[in-house]
Amino acid sequence: MIAAGRKPNIEGLGLEKIGVKVGKSGIEVNNKLQTTVKNIYAAGDVVGHYLFTHVAAFQAMQIVRNIFFPGSGAINYSVVPWTTFCDPEVARCGLTEAEAREKHGDVDVFRVDLHDVDRAVAEGETKGFIKVVATRWKGKILGVHLVGPNAGEVIHEFVLAMSAGIPLRKLAGIIHVYPTFSSIVWRVAGKWLAEGTLIQTLRGIFRKGN
Structure with a gap:
């Protein structure tokens, strides 16, 4: 190129x-x-x-x-999305992981591969992933990176969330149509409930209390 x-x-x-x-x-x-x-x-x-x-x-x-x-x-x-229309598509919005760490210090990073998304498996389009960079405690979305089919379409849900200040915990509570490529948004947001710094800290506190 x-x-x-x-x-x-x-x-x-x-x-x-x-x-x-x-x-x-x-x-x-x-x-x-x-x-x-x-x-x-x-x-x-x-x-x-x-x-x-x-x-x-x-x-x-x-x-x-x-x-x-x-x-x-x-x-x-502050929230400008863009897409490279190659195969697979590449879309992003916000900060990269390196930029987020430089600006905010420690951050949470969540990733879901397309082979874990049922629509991608059904379509035979499992090459790709989504990575979301967020603040550690509140799950504010700092950056999103998508590789895969329809990446340029799926990114817009994150554009809205970032523009409106909607954190990952709220995205995790929104019903998404199944099976769709957009369900990867729900999947990666749900990782905040399982792997986020706040959740892990609260679990550690409860374990010590028991």
């Missing part, structure tokens, strides 16, 4: 002449997607954040809100 990369196609627009600042990654914008000229906005790959179609579309919608509804708020990149 060769990735040649991309660069913003903004040459010849004369942006500097009207006061729009351009940096190494492209047009510089604030968290409301305004350029250095406040009535000029920019979105998409030219601003150099996440070079994805879905991020560009989200940015464009945010610009419309900010133009017609002043004070509607800044854009938030």
Whole structure:
């Protein structure tokens, strides 16, 4: 594989002449997607954040809100999913395990392989796994990594959970259709109830008490 990369196609627009600042990654914008000229906005790959179609579309919608509804708020990149459409698909959102440990210290990591998911077994698609990185005590989801069929679809349940602050314990209590690939969400969330730091600590306390 060769990735040649991309660069913003903004040459010849004369942006500097009207006061729009351009940096190494492209047009510089604030968290409301305004350029250095406040009535000029920019979105998409030219601003150099996440070079994805879905991020560009989200940015464009945010610009419309900010133009017609002043004070509607800044854009938030803390929960940005992406998928590599290879075989099997690879999807992720949030922090990697290494990033989470660097930022939060000790974390819990839960993994379920696709060969433990009945729909994957029935379809003969058992190559892959899900890995979730969460805070040790409350099970707040910090990062999710999926490899397998429909990874780009399954990731959205975690996007919603991370955006709304829904921890693993609540995902474990949601009924999922069986058999589906999405049931892997319920499976990995259930591991928090069996293997999470909080649960293991409480079990240790009860054992000592007995």
